[in-house]
Structures are given as C-alpha cells and as structure tokens.
Amino acid sequence: MDEDNWPDSIRAGQTQQHEPLVRRVLAPNPSPYTFTGTQTWLVGAGSEIAVIDPGPAGSGLSVGDPLQPNDANGEGHVEAILRAVGTAKVTAILCTHTHRDHSPAAAPLKQATGAPIIGCAPLALTDTGPRADSAFDPDYNPDHVLADGEQVTGAGWTLEAVATPGHTSNHLCYALTQSGALFTGDHVMKWSTSVVSPPDGDMAAYMASLQKLYEREDAVYYPAHGPAITKPKQLVRGMIGHRRQRERQILKCLGDGPQAIADMVAVMYKGLDPRLNGAAGRSVLAHLIDLQRRGVTVAEGESWRLIDA
Template structure:
C-alpha cells in the first residue's frame, strides 16, 4: 500500500481544498481506498452539492451534515455505485430531503477479491445524468462527464467555475484504478482516459481516494502509457510460456503487496479481453495464446 503520509487524514472534518470545494474524509482506509473515501461538498452559498457521500457510516454522515450546516443540499451525486461511494446517499437524502442525482444504478453481483468491488444494490437515483447534463446551484455548476471503464456506470463531474474535475475512481493520484470484468472494461477505460486527456479546460482533479492531481493531463498521459506497457508485459509473459493469469501475476507484480494480486489479476484479465477483441490474443479454456 502506498504510504499514507502523502495526504493528511483528518477524519470527519471538513477541509477547504479549493475554491467552492470542501472535503470530508470517511474512516474506511484499506489497500484499495488509501486513507478512505473523500466526500466533496461543492458550493459556498445558500446551497451545496454532495459528491460521493461514501459508506453508510454514522460518523461520516454526521460529519457531512455538520459541514453542510444551514445550507440546502441541491443534489447528492455519486460517481459510481461501489459500496465505498454510494451507500450513504440514501440516509443522507432522508435527512436532508435532497434528490440523489448522477450515475445509473447497477446491481451486478461481484464476488471478486476486492474490498471496494461489491456494488451497492440499494442505490436508487431520483435522476440519472448522461454525458453533458448539468446540475447547478448558487454560484456552481456540475457537468456530467461519462467515463465508463472502472465500472460501466462511472461518471466524473466538472466544475466549470474553477476548472476542477471530480474523478471518482477513474483517475486517482495515489494508484491506478482496478478494472475488473465482467463490468469493468479495459477498452472503455482507455477510451475514457483519452476523452479526459482531450479536456484541456480541467486544471485540477479531485479523486475519491488520494491527493488532488495538480497536473492532470500529464498524469493521464502517463496512465495511458502505463496501460500500454502493461499490455506489452502481458504479451511477453505469453511468449515466455505463461498462458494463465495466475502464472503471470507473480512475475508481473514482484514487490507488490500480495493482498493486491487477486485484484491485479482481474485487471490483467481485462487487458486480455481487450487484446482478444483486437485479435492479438486468443482464449481457450483458462489459457491465453498469441493470435496466429
């Protein structure tokens, strides 16, 4: 796990992290969530939006409400529905009367070995946003940017007034995202990264986990390069006679916490599915070979 000293972890306290943006950190740290889920409050006037309310934990929900104070909540917005992001939306809606707005519901069963991988089957939005749709309030606007890949329903939210982009789990400053089939899709993920790279207007990213990204396009370019290098690494593993994912992982992830190997295996699987679509590899039973 990356050293947590890279970002302060004052749980249950609202911090001003940028113009119009405050952060409240949930106490759910893990190898997959870094110091925890970061809930963002957008707005400094009579109303606010809440982005990624996080896990349904009383301490965190109380901290969000304390930070909101007397302001009206115009929208509770989720980037996607993994259970470290959206479960607090429903109780927060009950306590504030605010609508749940944002990503579509997704109840795909996911029994994979990831702490954040289970989907929130109880998520029920009042309004689903599609790419380019907006929610606005007193001095702020949030624009939906469709970024499928980490999950099929993932959205980022742009704040045009400041140049900020709330990136959920699509882009994080401390780690790359896990892309886990069957819902996670590497082809979509790469296309979404390319779409963000084209957005020159975004000057800072606020991810759900980890520090703000001050040079976003530089990071995204590096992430695209990293994924292309991972592809080449997988192909070298096949050329070396390792045709199963469980044979590849120990060689590809030497020095990485072995608790993360199952999740890494799912991202490798996503790469292999993408390579198969492009007719670079073929799949027979559990074995992968180069396309002839």
C-alpha cells in the first residue's frame, strides 16, 4: 500500500494489504472529523480473522466507489468487510471505543458472522457541548470487556489490549504481537491530533496514555483515520510537545487577565477551519480543567482566570 499517495490511492470498500497479517477496509464516511473515513482493520491471514473498529452502521456509497466528501453515511461497509473476510471465520470483533464512527457496525457484523464483540467497555454519554467528533453509540453491547494487557488469539495472531484513556475513558489500542503493529484508534493519528472533549475526555489521562505509548517499542501504528505511522516514537514525542505548547499558550492568554474559551481559541488557532472551532474549544476546556485540578486556573462564569492573578 502506497501511503505516499494518500488519499488518492484509497477507495471506500476496497481491501488493501499492509503486511501479511494486516488488511484495511475503508468506510465511506469522510468528514472534517473522520478525514477520509473510518478504517476497519482485519487481522489474520488464515482461517480466523479479527475485525478492529467495524465502523458506522447505515448506508450510502456502493462498494468500490471513490470517496465522496459530502456523503458521510456508510452504505455497504459490513458487506465490504464480509467480502474481504471471504471464506475465513471472524472470531473476534474489537472496538477501540464507542463513538458512532467506530462501533455501530459491530452488531450487524456479529449477526452476520456469529463472532463475539470483544474489547472496550460500553459507554453512552450525553454531551451537551459542541462536539467535533461522533456522538457515543448507545447500543454497543460487548460480550467481553478486555482489561489492560489481556489478549485475544486466533490462527497465527495475538492481539493485546493496551488501555489508552483520554480521548474517551474507554479507549483501547490493540498490539499485534507477531509484527509489532499497534492499532491506535483515535488516540494517535498522523493527520490530526485527537479531540479531548470533557466531561468524558480527560487531558491528564490523555497525556499519560501518550507517555505510555512513547515508552513502548511498537514498529508501526495503524490508526482509525489517516495513513499508517512508520515513526511512532517521533510522532508521539511531537504530540506530547504540542499539548505542552497548547498549555503554555493558555497560560499566556490568561496572563493578560480572565478570558472566555472562544477568545482563547481565536488567538491560539489562527487560520483554523471554522467547522473545527468546536473541537478546538473542547480541547482548550480539557486543558483548563486539567490546570484547575492542579490548582492553576479557576472558572468564573463563562471566563477562566489564573488563581494567583
């Protein structure tokens, strides 16, 4: 698979081989928040297959159609997964977390294959803030929730759960022990930083999870959106630095006096696509809550200020 020609080299519904045990099927749900769409990963080359992040339920494009930026439905994706699986048996359906662009297709895929839904814990949270990513899937019903370090095995492959809360409290990554690959869901992506949206998104947990991945020795990351990451340590180090820089920007803004989040976003995210202002505001809020817990900031109505100011 030629990642250098991304995204021109991919089509919704096509199966693309990344390494002997890893294939990708792209869902037809592109958007400003999902990039080219949700990537469903198939693990296994023999009689048993694991499916990671089966994606959105619903319909829209036909299998094999080019990406359509204005169509975010997801028609035929389960059928595309089944076509890619072929005569093999699906033995595990795993979700990294329960946003609606990741987990809803788990139920119809289970119905079609009989495979158990294994992985992250259920989480159905009502968030009244301006969301930039998908809302939670209230119908997700796993047969088994994996603990950190717990493994799922099949013919020729082993996947190990790596707990990475932050983007959501139930987020898991999955390590393929045979090749050193890590399926990172929305926790680490190359095309964009992850949205950390309170009340469930937690910046301190997110930073700790980034540090956890930095200390690992994974060879490649396969995220749920965007190209593979072939230099994972370098990217994670940069992401940690980026979040620390954002924190410094917030402290600088508040050094001039109390400010509303929207005013800080305007200063910190110059030139940002207006459709992403909500995402930026949620991440700023997550930083402010983290600083508040550390005794640095306090909220006053719609504004925030430094405690010693």
